[in-house]
Amino acid sequence: MNILPPALPLKGKINLPASKSISNRLLIMQYLSNSRIRINNLSKADDTVLMRHLLKKVKANIDTGNSENVCLLNCENAGTVLRFLLALLSSQSGKWLLTGSERMKQRPVGSLVRALKTLGANIEYDDLQGFPPVKISGKNLTGNSVTIDASQSSQYITALMMIAPILEKGLTIRLENEIASQPYIEMTKTLMIKAGIDIKTEGRNILISRGSYKSGVYYVEPDWSAASYWYEAVALTPGSEIMLDDLSGDSVQGDAILINIFNALGVKTRQTDNGIVIQNINKAVQDFEFDFTNYPDLAPAVAATCTALNIEARLNGLKNLKIKESNRFEALHKELSFLNPGIDIINDEYLFIPKQKTPVKTKRLHFRTYHDHRMAMAFAPLASVIGEISIEDPKVVSKSYPGFWEEFQRSGFKVRDKFQATPS
Template structure:
């Protein structure tokens, strides 16, 4: 399929308007797995229209799964009578779906092959597979060791309740294990080795499980969840703070901005709500009232020189691009997971920022912007590398660059399908 490029322009440097964001992809994907594991006791409200979530919902909410799931009371089957065995499930580029479904099907009866896009086949899954194997799952690799596609053979028999997993890898591995923990006959005692990357995402998972009746304990580096039943409840999905980050970027690059984002709260489960604190460095005030958050821009010198993004890596592209556009030579840490995302986001950032004369220099685990040769071109073409966040992080540059061409505009459907339409609501033009 041919890629659909667009040209963005933004007359004036003001941004005013109201934007209704879709439901959080992170919350929704967790909620859908909880719904399926709960036997129909948990219902999900305000489901995201992000492509990744649509993919996951389409798999979990088949005609059979829409009926109340009947949990087996005999033997070792944890998920029974869902449907006849599925030979292959292709989740495309949906990384979260790959991790969560690996754990979900690992404790079931069906023989399933999980596969995805070519990029998905390059994204490691070995750490999660090893952890599930140690619990008792039967999983094999169909092509390359440590990478999808994988075959899950069912007939799960739990061998242990204690497993260890590194904390400085994708938090989605940890979340996948926590989501299934309450359905394990022996429960789960998860030991996290070393520093925990993206801790807020793990906290989000545990908070949502608690809303669904699943209790846990977290002592030092050990998270324990006993075998227990889900409660009958509804999980309401908050609007997506990751999507909100692009509106903060727009406000930061504008001379004047007044933007209202309904539904967002100051007590969010989402770690990316830290964008309110990060963007305060660029003069953006967040005022929570009238059922949402108002963003306003005030002229302010930028003093912060180091941004630690370990707990919010999905905000990295947004913050780095804003700093580069403003010529602010900041340093960034906590970017270790960016190289195994939808693309190598470090390399992608380095390549695209170079088109503005800006360098992102890697020194060990620290990345520093060199803006000494920065220039704002009259026209710039942005490659997106099949990465939704590359498209949306660079789009606000149209405020500064008279003609900004974005490759493969449809890539935003992965997390924020209405992004381009919403941009037009605040004065962007698209051709």
């Protein structure tokens, strides 16, 4: 896909997708509530569609009493889906084989498997130790307490939290090491409390009592992670002002921190009754530093913005980007280096973007996406600064934001047939 810069500043109203993080949590809770939970505005993202499909397959397998035959569940490259189902199926009667794409087979699950085995789960690796595929013989788990490394993925902790109420003794989860993506743990806690679950936090311990998910109706908020690409687009396009429809700063999503991040990068945020208005005020800082340990999904858009605006930046807390849909750490380094050759990875932990005395003048650049939705969406707004660019594999955005390209064109960017460009 080829993208041309907008002829005028970006204007209008943007429709964001429903949060897939909230949607996928609610689908697990809905399953455990025996469908007493109703969900409005469920995400249409590929990951959520897949989660819903696989949960229906699980229910059908259990309802037919088919507990002796192995039920194959392909989670493709959806880490959230595989990790949440790994915990759920450990507690559900039946024999299960969880697998995924080749990239999924490179994404670790060892910490979660060890924690579940502590609770009595019967799990075996089908190939490489610590990685999918995994075989599960589901059964009732007793619960009590478990210790888990919290530094790798908050999804492990969320997966344990959501099954905790159905365990005979409830569950105390003890968190070791630095906690990654803590706002996502808080999101899970907030949703579970709303559903009537008793949860307490004592220091680094999460205490969850045995209980039942109550009936209720949930509305899924627009996705703040998806908003990051619009903040980037506005930051890179002088004079732009757009509304992000139905979005609110009062959110269970930690990624609402975007308001503060992009205030430093020259974008003003104003809350209205109908959503959030973001405006380019042309007052970006010249030096920027931020720790993304709790907000990893925002790193691609921020890294691209700082590079394009020639802002010296130190982006910390990025080590877990290596185990996402792609190795995002390396992908950002490699692709953005064509705009700023001085970009460097420091101590395998943070990205340093130096200020260039003479910014590189690049035309008709081809960006690889590494089959990663966030790479495609983070690179697209760079057309405002570079001129015409090419994006590889644009369909990957459907993983989280199926309507992205339609909204992108409506905002003022132009898309046309491919030109011949030398891959970066």
